[in-house]
Amino acid sequence: xxxxxxxxxxxxxxxxxxxxxxxxxxxxxxxxxxxxxxxxxxxxxxxxxxxxxxxxxxxxxxxxxxxxxxxxxxxxxxxxxxxxxxxxxxxxxxxxxxxxxxxxxxxxxxxxxxxxxxxxxxxxxxxxxxxxxxxxxxxxxxxxxxxxxxxxxxxxxxxxxxxxxxxxxxxxxxxxxxxxxxxxxxxxxxxxxxxxxxxxxxxxxxxxxxxxxxxxxxxxxxxxxxxxxxxxxxxxxxxxxxxxxxxxxxxxxxxxxxxxxxxxxxxxxxx
Amino acid sequence: xxxxxxxxxxxxxxxxxxxxxxxxxxxxxxxxxxxxxxxxxxxxxxxxxxxxxxxxxxxxxxxxxxxxxxxxxxxxxxxxxxxxxxxxxxxxxxxxxxxxxxxxxxxxxxxxxxxxxxxxxxxxxxxxxxxxxxxxxxxxxxxxxxxxxxxxxxxxxxxxxxxxxxxxxxxxxxxxxxxxxxxxxxxxxxxxxxxxxxxxxxxxxxxxxxxxxxxxxxxxxxxxxxxxxxxxxxxxxxxxxxxxxxxxxxxxxxxxxxxxxxxxxxxxxxxxxxxxxxxxxxxxxxxxxxxxxxxxxxxxxxxxxxxxxxxxxxxxxxx
Numbered sequence: 001x002x003x004x005x006x007x008x009x010x011x012x013x014x015x016x017x018x019x020x021x022x023x024x025x026x027x028x029x030x031x032x033x034x035x036x037x038x039x040x041x042x043x044x045x046x047x048x049x050x051x052x053x054x055x056x057x058x059x060x061x062x063x064x065x066x067x068x069x070x071x072x073x074x075x076x077x078x079x080x081x082x083x084x085x086x087x088x089x090x091x092x093x094x095x096x097x098x099x100x101x102x103x104x105x106x107x108x109x110x111x112x113x114x115x116x117x118x119x120x121x122x123x124x125x126x127x128x129x130x131x132x133x134x135x136x137x138x139x140x141x142x143x144x145x146x147x148x149x150x151x152x153x154x155x156x157x158x159x160x161x162x163x164x165x166x167x168x169x170x171x172x173x174x175x176x177x178x179x180x181x182x183x184x185x186x187x188x189x190x191x192x193x194x195x196x197x198x199x200x201x202x203x204x205x206x207x208x209x210x211x212x213x214x215x216x217x218x219x220x221x222x223x224x225x226x227x228x229x230x231x232x233x234x235x236x237x238x239x240x241x242x243x244x245x246x247x248x249x250x251x252x253x254x255x256x257x258x259x260x261x262x263x264x265x266x267x268x269x270x271x
Numbered sequence: 272x273x274x275x276x277x278x279x280x281x282x283x284x285x286x287x288x289x290x291x292x293x294x295x296x297x298x299x300x301x302x303x304x305x306x307x308x309x310x311x312x313x314x315x316x317x318x319x320x321x322x323x324x325x326x327x328x329x330x331x332x333x334x335x336x337x338x339x340x341x342x343x344x345x346x347x348x349x350x351x352x353x354x355x356x357x358x359x360x361x362x363x364x365x366x367x368x369x370x371x372x373x374x375x376x377x378x379x380x381x382x383x384x385x386x387x388x389x390x391x392x393x394x395x396x397x398x399x400x401x402x403x404x405x406x407x408x409x410x411x412x413x414x415x416x417x418x419x420x421x422x423x424x425x426x427x428x429x430x431x432x433x434x435x436x437x438x439x440x441x442x443x444x445x446x447x448x449x450x451x452x453x454x455x456x457x458x459x460x461x462x463x464x465x466x467x468x469x470x471x472x473x474x475x476x477x478x479x480x481x482x483x484x485x486x487x488x489x490x491x492x493x494x495x496x497x498x499x500x501x502x503x504x505x506x507x508x509x510x511x512x513x514x515x516x517x518x519x520x521x522x523x524x525x526x527x528x529x530x531x532x533x534x535x536x537x538x539x540x541x542x543x544x545x546x547x548x549x550x551x552x553x554x555x556x557x558x559x560x561x562x563x564x565x566x567x568x569x570x571x572x573x574x575x576x577x578x579x580x581x582x583x584x585x586x587x588x589x590x
Contacts, residue, residue, distance in 0.1 A: 103417070135408045138369045144370065145373040240550065253584045256582075264500075
């Protein structure tokens with residue numbers, strides 16, 4: 001079974017300095033200096049793929065894991081990590097300007113769909129439910145529509161069955177649903193319990209992590225002709241500051257007592 | 272242009288979702304004509320049992336089990352013209368709004384916070400309405416305005432929107448479309464109920480722990496203090512990812528959005544994605560060793576110190 005993990009490498013937004021959030025009349029924020037990290041939901045999806053592969057040992061099913069990202073050259077080191085972890089294919093659609101893909105879910109899904117149609121056919125496409133910067137929350141659903149495949153959202157676990165079926169656990173209100181699902185399908189990963197990607201060994205990095213990444217151009221993947229049906233027209237900073245009172249005292253115990261007596265006691269007694 | 276509510280009749284919190292749809296319409300759609308609601312549900316009986324409505328008439332799309340593909344089939348068959356379709360704030364609402372717009376060559380925005388109309392010239396002197404939507408982006412650090420280019424306009428609402436009391440009485444059901452047996456990709460399925468998230472949504476007092484709690488042992492101190500304060504324990508994403516607490520205790524954009532009377536944060540930096548989850552708290556206390564952590568300016572009261580002795584002392588006081 002061929003499974004494609006689509007991931008985005010995002011800037012660590014906690015590292016953006018406050019002044020940069022207060023820039024007006026721009027349609028994107030300069031995040032170029034921030035450390036790059038896996039988008040958290042995508043990271044969970046990639047780890048889930050590896051766990052699925054682990055679980056298939058001894059079973060009569062083989063998973064071919066591929067990964068695709070759309071972004072800058074810096075993102076290739078992330079693909080090489082995936083090679084070292086056992087992914088057999090790694091591809092990047094080369095988009096060097098972050099703002100081009102920030103609020104462009106239709107363009108992104110077109111790129112992914114054309115990769116699957118033209119470069120490497122797939123049985124399952126896994127994505128995170130949303131990215132932390134664009135917050136569009138659309139890509140997996142648009143992919144399902146482009147292929148006419150079913151989609152399962154808020155996926156938190158995968159288990160092998162056979163070459164045509166997967167056991168998919170997804171979170172729903174009040175619990176979770178475990179389904180036996182026929183492929184092909186699109187899976188949108190939510191808050192997976194094991195959301196950190198494992199770390200490859202140095203040996204694996206040396207042996208597997210140096211393979212070249214397949215580079216694709218956006219115009220060859222149909223992305224240049226895709227017009228978004230929704231356009232961003234303004235970005236506004238948000239002021240969330242409150243008039244904070246800082247409790248000063250000589251010891252933490254005194255601070256705690258002050259907090260309780262002055263601010264909590266009455267509030268808690270009223271509940 | 273007319274607007275329609277699209278309602279998830281399978282959801283346990285269907286009434287709250289309807290209240291938020293109604294609150295949204297009252298605030299942003301004044302003067303726009305309202306069309307029938309579209310309700311996807313198990314049966315007409317379930318809809319009648321609600322005994323509340325926010326549109327006079329409704330069309331039902333029914334199936335014993337919820338399957339987005341079946342609902343989409345019914346929805347897209349039914350919609351002949353453009354208009355604005357307002358979905359609820361849950362995962363189903365988000366998915367259906369995006370897929371319906373894609374299927375009908377319309378446009379969609381998820382997690383809409385607000386909406387307004389503008390008039391623009393179509394080029395031949397005629398004025399056309401444009402729909403603009405505001406939503407949070409950059410993990411809730413900023414809000415962005417979007418203009419939607421193509422009808423039908425499909426939006427899902429952001430969580431925690433203002434709500435409006437529903438009208439008493441049931442919907443007048445105009446039509447029921449049955450969509451059984453449309454989920455051919457599902458071979459079997461089983462629902463496993465999960466221990467409740469501790470009622471984070473309804474909690475009056477919340478003690479939220481972040482990365483600064485450092486380990487699971489320290490989390491036990493948080494638990495103990497929470498019991499003393501009669502608070503529910505919640506965590507930020509880094510704490511949940513370290514499995515110090517299960518994911519159903521997660522607060523923030525991808526977890527619970529809470530509005531307790533008192534929210535005490537310990538070792539939380541105050542990342543915007545987390546803060547969005549506690550923003551509606553009436554009173555926020557921040558305890559952090561870093562006086563420059565963002566949370567220290569977004570709280571009502573802050574303590575610059577290690578959380579452990581503070582928690583232990585609070586626990587002693589509560590005894």
